[in-house]
Amino acid sequence: MTQAVEVNFDGLVGPTHNYGGLSVGNVASMASGGGVSNPKAAALQGLQKMRALMNLGIPQGILPPHERPFVPALRAMGFTGSDNEVVAAGGKRAPVLLRNTSSASAMWTANAATISPSSDTEDGRVHFTPANLAAMYHRSIEHPFTARVLKTIFADEAHFTHHGAIPTGGAMGDEGAANHGRLCSEHGAPGLELFVYGRSAFEQLDRWRFLPRQALEASQAIAKAHGVTDSTVFIRQSQKAVEAGAFHNDVVGVTNGTTLLYHEDAYEEKEVAFDAIRRKAEGMGFEPHFLEVSASDVPLEDAIRSYLFNSQLVSLPQGGMALILPGEAEATSSTRAWVANAVAGNGPITEAHYFDLNQSMKNGGGPACLRLRVVLTEAEKAAIGPGVLLDEEKVTALEAWVTRHYRDRLEADDLGDPYLLDEVRAALDELTSLVGLGSIYDFQR
Ligand code: SUG
Numbered sequence: 001m002t003q004a005v006e007v008n009f010d011g012l013v014g015p016t017h018n019y020g021g022l023s024v025g026n027v028a029s030m031a032s033g034g035g036v037s038n039p040k041a042a043a044l045q046g047l048q049k050m051r052a053l054m055n056l057g058i059p060q061g062i063l064p065p066h067e068r069p070f071v072p073a074l075r076a077m078g079f080t081g082s083d084n085e086v087v088a089a090g091g092k093r094a095p096v097l098l099r100n101t102s103s104a105s106a107m108w109t110a111n112a113a114t115i116s117p118s119s120d121t122e123d124g125r126v127h128f129t130p131a132n133l134a135a136m137y138h139r140s141i142e143h144p145f146t147a148r149v150l151k152t153i154f155a156d157e158a159h160f161t162h163h164g165a166i167p168t169g170g171a172m173g174d175e176g177a178a179n180h181g182r183l184c185s186e187h188g189a190p191g192l193e194l195f196v197y198g199r200s201a202f203e204q205l206d207r208w209r210f211l212p213r214q215a216l217e218a219s220q221a222i223a224k225a226h227g228v229t230d231s232t233v234f235i236r237q238s239q240k241a242v243e244a245g246a247f248h249n250d251v252v253g254v255t256n257g258t259t260l261l262y263h264e265d266a267y268e269e270k271e272v273a274f275d276a277i278r279r280k281a282e283g284m285g286f287e288p289h290f291l292e293v294s295a296s297d298v299p300l301e302d303a304i305r306s307y308l309f310n311s312q313l314v315s316l317p318q319g320g321m322a323l324i325l326p327g328e329a330e331a332t333s334s335t336r337a338w339v340a341n342a343v344a345g346n347g348p349i350t351e352a353h354y355f356d357l358n359q360s361m362k363n364g365g366g367p368a369c370l371r372l373r374v375v376l377t378e379a380e381k382a383a384i385g386p387g388v389l390l391d392e393e394k395v396t397a398l399e400a401w402v403t404r405h406y407r408d409r410l411e412a413d414d415l416g417d418p419y420l421l422d423e424v425r426a427a428l429d430e431l432t433s434l435v436g437l438g439s440i441y442d443f444q445r
Helices: 027-032 039-055 071-076 083-093 095-100 143-153 216-226 239-244 270-283 300-306 327-331 333-344 378-382 392-405 412-416 418-434
Strands: 004-011 060-063 113-116 126-130 160-162 180-183 192-197 232-236 253-256 259-263 289-293 312-315 321-326 349-355 371-377
Touching: 004 039, 004 312, 004 378, 039 060, 039 321, 039 349, 039 392, 060 143, 071 083, 083 095, 083 412, 083 418, 095 412, 113 216, 113 371, 126 143, 126 216, 126 371, 143 160, 180 253, 180 259, 192 216, 192 270, 216 232, 232 270, 239 300, 253 312, 300 327, 300 333, 321 327, 321 333, 327 333, 327 349, 333 349, 371 378, 392 418, 412 418
Parallel strands: 004 060, 126 160, 192 232, 259 289, 321 349
Antiparallel strands: 004 371, 113 126, 180 192, 253 259, 312 321
16 A cells, blocks of 8 residues: 555635625524624634644645636626726625625635545546535636646646536536545545535425535536546435535534544435445445434534534544644533543544634634645655645745735625725735746736
């Protein structure tokens, strides 16, 4: 078996982080809509988490913010004139559209793509499919730039294969790694890929409070394209969890190594899927560890409020696993108690670390939403653009960059401010040299 490491690529929070109230079914986003955000604090909170992961010995990368407000999307909706005029007119005539085209939502890189490591795929390459994010307009405009970024970073065709996003239409949604997990004996060993879906794209769902975003057919297509079908299990999100606000499965479940940590109410017909997992894992030489959290220990509402399951479950270099949790999971008594017990017990979780990610949490994005996991062998890691891999010096430089460029207060009415567009572009222009990505943004081309 080739040795491999898991690199977390966190989304660097963009300068237009705001509370647009854009995501129906995401209870935090719906509740925060119209509030005042602090983009500077949001970006610094994210960087603090990245630094802490690095200090735990876990390799860390970043993916850049997307350019927002996104002028090409406004032009596609009929706005004309100079870029500044387009944004100002958007603010006056179509403020909701401007909010949608200004969201910093690409920060939640768990939704950027689905990735299969080379140890899982038939052709021995790492496969990438950017998520179409079709369920929400503001997110559906992310995938062309996401694809460009991933192709720029993972450019070496000897190691990396890029697929197009799943074609959209109707309910053919794909939300990327947020609905995808992997079970394995260790990162570099062949893994079982767990695709969690919410519905069939061709199924009518009547009277659901909130609709699921991930289509089974999209997940199946990705498994086929990546060449992982033999080592794949599909499992359905429960209606109960979706309707309680689990718009992505990573709000109620997370995998790492042999462990699946999940809420009792996360899945439909879980025993059928768990049997399939046991059988396939046996063929791969490991025994899966199903770590269920009962509704009596942690009610579903607490799970969704606290984002216990949106923690990052990570393997530590010295052995054991750490949970990287949001402060909200410490403030919620049921989840705090569950975590304390888990760490004190003999299970896989040996450490827990809480972080203040409140700016992102208020839009429904916890620690796990903020990162895209990429398992890479040493040769694959050596083949990527090094500028996006972090060390202490780079984190410090990025913190200084945020402090120099970001506002500490932003609300909906500010988005039409033409000075904001200029500020954002000056910041992103500088960032591309800082992380060695070249002229990657549309406004630079
Ligand atoms: O898609 N929120 C994101 C949160 C994504 C969380 N990701 C994972 N669970 N992996 C979403 O709903 C809110 C934006 C706003 O309302 O301004 C938003 O897009």
